Amino acid sequence: MAMTTTQDNQTFLELVRLYGDYAAAVDSAQWDKWVEFFADDCEYKIQPRENYERGFPLATLALLSKNMLKDRVYGIHETLYHDPYYQRHVVGLPIIREDNDGVIVSEANYAVFRTKLSGESTVFNVGRYLDRIKRDAGELKFISRLCIYDTEMIPNSIIYPI
């Protein structure tokens, strides 16, 4: 096993913090804050594992710019009718695949639990994040976040970002 360098450790800790902050934002319905985790030029997809592995391009949600993320936030606030629910993320530790030229390629497992008002907490969506992240004035921003989920039979609907 290769020795990790101080720089690797530093990146690892930064990613842990990023993943923690991201989960805290989407679990506390801070959708405007969610948008700010992304670079202006970005993509965010929630895609079933089947499509990802078979090379089908369709995603359950495919947002291809920061403006599209903002459009989604508007939809959540103003247009999408849904039964109210809480979501709670448990995110695994990051695996760093690459860290070159200011772009980090990393991934992590996640599990999202859903709790409807007066209901039990159930496993809602399980998968892994596939991320490309850039350093932007000292901050980490997602260029790309793919949520590739195993839970292909969605329990009715997905309203909030994963």
Next chain:
Amino acid sequence: MANNPEVFQQAHVWENEGSSRIPFWAYTDEALYKKELDRLFYKGHWSYIGLEAEVPNPGDFKRTVIGERSVVMTRDMDGELNVVENVCAHRGMQFCRERHGNKKELVCPYHQWNYSLKGDLQGVPFRRGVKQDGKVNGGMPKEFKTEDHGLTKLKVATRGGVVFASFDHEVESFEDYLGPTILSYFDRLFNGRKLTILGYNRQRIPGNWKLMQENIKDPYHPGLLHTWFVTYGLWRADNKSELKMDEHFRHAAMISTRGTGGKKDDVTQGVTSFKENMEVLDKRLIDIVPEDWWNGPTAVMMTIFPSVIFQQQVNSVSTRHIQPNGYDSFDFIWTHFGFEDDTPEMTERRLIQANLFGPAGFVSADDGEVIELSQFGFEQKPSHRTLAELGGYECENTDHMVTETLIRGMYNYWRKVMEV
């Protein structure tokens, strides 16, 4: 008592004339649901299986269901399509568990009974017994014939790259089943061009399966529930539109041409979901480019009873397969597709517009939600009934969409077949 009737009545009696008041128990009764499986899914009807493009090569297969019966669509070595039931003729095991793949034959792993891709039994291990110490032990009786023990084969129909099947070999032809009016809209969408698969979305909706048929036979709600539709004029009560059914009223097409959108007037007055100032930041979400094959309408939503919905909403096209799994739940499988002559830009456009649809769609996510909550309402007092009387009591084609005629039509047919 009249104002507060019993909630759980023993006898299910359809109390009103016609089909405009649908009893809640039509959605909550287990025995009635089993009867629906028998009469609507397993007899006298065609059910959606998939697209030919899902099994392009010999040996390709796709597992799916009709009602609750698991079936496998195969393309055999002659290039022909077959649909067989996923139950081994020997001990009844559901032998195929992969959802798709490529095989030369179908083998049940339990005792290695193997079938051709057409469903014919080819061989049985130890059929002639096993030789031991000069004698033959066991084996199948000498009368045993492999020809008698194939998989259950379904009648198959393909048209325009779409595959339907029926357990009922006496069923009328697929073309007669759709009838000329609905067939013409079917042919408009599936006009012979090769289809390309863009991918799947799957959702389990905790409501009775008929609610999804009704959702797409209900042009009343889109302009109200779906802010997106009304604001961008994709679906408004004053859009030029037509509602058409087959002669039995079981299938329908909602045909609509996009209007102006964005202006406040009669149809948006008092509609709380209308957002005059709503504007998408990324215009690609509503970058609509008319296609030649539309021949006018910007949206045609087809409900093919009982199992499938064909969607054309501007540039987004999909099949939506209804797979019931109990009286109070169904799986809803979306297959988005394109056409082989699509430019990369058109493919990208279809994929971006797909954000409006499916389990997370700006428009469709709410449909699953309201179906779940309708089921809650039905469960709490099954002796009550819904009211589908917008536009009157009749089942008729219309040249507007301010009506629930298609829902009445479906229940007119349902009552006949179900003898309810």
